[in-house]
Amino acid sequence: MAAVELTTVGEGIALITMNRPDRLNAIDGELMDGMYAAIDEVSNINKWRVAILTGQGRGFCAGADLSGTGKAWVPQARTRLKTNFDMQERCTNMFTEIYESPTPFIAAVNGAAVGGGLAFALHCDVRIASTEARFGSAFIKAGFSSMDMGTSYLLPRIVGAGAAREMMLTGRVVESDEAFRIGLVHEVTAPGSLIDDAVVMANRIAANNHLGVWQTKIGLNAALDAPGLRHAKMIEDRIQMLTAFTGNPAEAAKALMEKRTATWEEL
Numbered sequence: 621m622a623a624v625e626l627t628t629v630g631e632g633i634a635l636i637t638m639n640r641p642d643r644l645n646a647i648d649g650e651l652m653d654g655m656y657a658a659i660d661e662v663s664n665i666n667k668w669r670v671a672i673l674t675g676q677g678r679g680f681c682a683g684a685d686l687s688g689t690g691k692a693w694v695p696q697a698r699t700r701l702k703t704n705f706d707m708q709e710r711c712t713n714m715f716t717e718i719y720e721s722p723t724p725f726i727a728a729v730n731g732a733a734v735g736g737g738l739a740f741a742l743h744c745d746v747r748i749a750s751t752e753a754r755f756g757s758a759f760i761k762a763g764f765s766s767m768d769m770g771t772s773y774l775l776p777r778i779v780g781a782g783a784a785r786e787m788m789l790t791g792r793v794v795e796s797d798e799a800f801r802i803g804l805v806h807e808v809t810a811p812g813s814l815i816d817d818a819v820v821m822a823n824r825i826a827a828n829n830h831l832g833v834w835q836t837k838i839g840l841n842a843a844l845d846a847p848g849l850r851h852a853k854m855i856e857d858r859i860q861m862l863t864a865f866t867g868n869p870a871e872a873a874k875a876l877m878e879k880r881t882a883t884w885e886e887l
Contacts, residue, residue, distance in 0.1 A: 641675075
């Protein structure tokens with residue numbers, strides 16, 4: 621049984637399923653291997669338009685597998701310090717690849733998303749949760765700090781600094797209704813319709829022109845890191861001119877006049 625499964629749930633829509641349900645999809649080396657391969661595959665924007673990430677069974681992802689029973693994250697180095705650093709870096713880079721992928725990611729959070737599971741959700745572009753989902757920055761409960769796996773960067777940008785501080789300092793678990801209220805997730809749905817609703821969201825994204833979606837994802841990331849408004853507008857100006865010199869704006873105007881669905885240029 622593969623620790624990560626990649627299937628197709630629509631035209632250009634990929635479903636990545638973390639598949640260690642007996643461990644609530646906790647991260648071990650095998651799951652990490654599978655995630656790296658799946659992210660690499662769906663980042664082929666000539667083939668895929670949107671990727672949905674979910675977990676098998678009761679959990680989305682319970683964070684790092686601390687049981688000692690799973691596959692090692694990295695080969696043993698000469699020192700414990702170097703081994704642990706290699707583990708940390710390999711895991712955080714996996715999340716970065718989701719964030720920087722040219723393909724938009726939707727997190728379909730079906731259960732517990734704590735620690736590294738929260739990081740998976742935060743690095744996705746859109747988050748949909750079932751009523752059984754719950755979220756927590758659990759690192760601090762494991763004797764570490766909550767400064768881990770991109771949480772300190774992404775969580776305040778998504779829910780605001782105040783809510784992020786409270787979640788990270790307490791390690792409190794947030795249920796799906798509160799997650800929606802604070803803007804951590806965009807939609808809460810019944811467990812049985814979670815994937816269907818994620819596919820609906822994916823198709824809303826994929827219905828737009830491919831170049832525009834691609835450039836919006838990478839442009840938003842760049843604008844969030846811009847030092848000021850003027851720099852963000854410089855990024856926007858260049859991206860907008862790139863998309864303007866396709867046939868898509870003219871097609872959009874024509875389709876609107878003719879009351880039909882636009883036929884976009886291929887990427």
